[in-house]
Amino acid sequence: MKAAAECYLCLMSQVLRTARVLGTDEVLSKKMAREGCAFLASTDFDRTPPEISAGLYQLLAELSGNFDPYYELKRENIRKALELYPELKSLTDSSADPLRTALEISLAGNVIDFGANSEDDWLQDRKFLKLGMMAIDDYTLLSDDLKRAENIVFLGDNAGETVFDRLLIEKIGKRVVYAVREKPIINDATLEEARLSGLAEVAEIVSSGCHAPGTVLEQCSPEFLRKLAEADLILSKGQGNFECLEQIRGPFYFLLKAKCEVVSRHLGVPKGSLILARSRNFSPRLLA
Amino acid sequence: MKAAAECYLCLMSQVLRTARVLGTDEVLSKKMAREGCAFLASTDFDRTPPEISAGLYQLLAELSGNFDPYYELKRENIRKALELYPELKSLTDSSADPLRTALEISLAGNVIDFGANSEDDWLQDRKFLKLGMMAIDDYTLLSDDLKRAENIVFLGDNAGETVFDRLLIEKIGKRVVYAVREKPIINDATLEEARLSGLAEVAEIVSSGCHAPGTVLEQCSPEFLRKLAEADLILSKGQGNFECLEQIRGPFYFLLKAKCEVVSRHLGVPKGSLILARSRNFSPRLLA
Secondary structure, three states: OOOOHHHHHHHHHHHHHHHHHHOOOHHHHHHHHHHHHHHHHHOOOOOOHHHHHHHHHHHHHHHHOOOOOOHHHHHHHHHHHHHHHHHHHHHHHOOOOHHHHHHHHHHHHHHOOOOOOOOOOOOHHHHHHOOOOOOEEOHHHHHHHHHHOOOEEEEOOEOOHHHHHHHHHHHHOOOEEEEEEOOOOOOEOEHHHHHHOOHHHOOEEEEOOOOOOOOOHHHOOHHHHHHHHHOOEEEEEHHHHHHHHOOOEEOEEEEEEOOOHHHHHHHOOOOOOEEEEEOOOEOOOOEO | OOOOHHHHHHHHHHHHHHHHHHOOOHHHHHHHHHHHHHHHHHOOOOOOHHHHHHHHHHHHHHHHOOOOOOHHHHHHHHHHHHHHHHHHHHHHHOOOOHHHHHHHHHHHHHHOOOOOOOOOOOOHHHHHHOOOOOOEEOHHHHHHHHHHOOOEEEEOOEOOHHHHHHHHHHHHOOOEEEEEEOOOOOOEOEHHHHHHOOHHHOOEEEEOOOOOOOOOHHHOOHHHHHHHHHOOEEEEEHHHHHHHHOOOEEOEEEEEEOOOHHHHHHHOOOOOOEEEEEOOOEOOOOEO
């Protein structure tokens, strides 16, 4: 999915949010905003949003000297999610359909995102668990495909959400490769955050090689591309991964909250919708 | 008041809003966003926001070929305000303090603004008349100064609001010069909109000479600067005029809704506050 006109505005809002998170002074904030504008004006917008934002966040890191502005927030979100874990595990275990419940919890975890319009108070009232109807719900297809699958790759998204993904992987009960970003980008999980979330107990954690907040195939390491090629089912979490992969033929299932107008419009759903969708370009193997 | 880091974001949101109002296609919208970014990256931010946005809107006009994108909306707002006028006039006439009521109505009219965060449904439930407390209320000072004043200049803001300003000028009951922008900019009133609002019946309508959405003294015509210099009371409506004039020594009273964080912070009030403030740099005559 290519970036749209609105992405200029969203990316600028991320520049200002990053400055706020870093607590930069007005001089540096203005410099970050100005150079962010210059970057967006000159970069190729005929690409996916994660490809563009990778360069933008690199610039902000260089300007601020901080290459991991969301470090504390990521840890805080993992800590909060780990506190919830036992309760959510009981909830899942006692469910009539544990896989379905675990999927819903993993999907609900996707509200944790500081890149898109964030809900800072995601824990408050546990409203993130009150899902309502999914706008696209290919659960039956996914459930069948999961039964047959032998090589499952799970593309992670944000730190915190990772804890809920662990619960889902437990219920899938098969060998899963869990992929994270190569380097810190926004609040996306890296190897370190995946380990802190307890994912090593249930999955093989690997880096995708990507420094973008999504899975950009051109950035993926040869080792990870091999794992993707071997996969007969790829569970892709979040908008960033969706934006990068929805055009690619492969065994993709997308789990995401459609957080912005651009993605919602692309999917033909209202903004804020929860999505469990088999790829429109589904193929039993990756054809990249 | 100089532009802040957040102004980059607000100005970019205005670019996208203008594209939406114009109904431009994706190609032109992206071009407007990209060139808007380039403009903001290269323009001097050590200026007031209206000075910056004047250049930005000029660029958008050139790119889109439309120099008055809010033409219809301005007319629509004037039409709606004129419909309310008789009722508001009765309300004012029957008030224990007609001047105060007229001031509150004129201030309430300042919610009509598509430049800052707009409230599209300003007419709905007539909620715009439910003012609540003003965060700064120098009514007593203003009331006294109005009694003494002989040359009053009223700096108008948005089309629609102009109708409510007429009501206020009727209650002031003195000779007033009503100043509007030289050319269409956002939804600000020009000579044409001031006339459509019936202001010619109660005031001498003049152009300030400004093409910015505020009163930039360097842009003002010599004739208008003379009127400002002769004024012993200047009523300044809206954020744009405030941003341009709050540092200038002169007989200014500012009536505005503080619509953004930057102005609210500057005034030390919560965002959304209603303000009737004698200038911190008050002087009986303009010293520019």
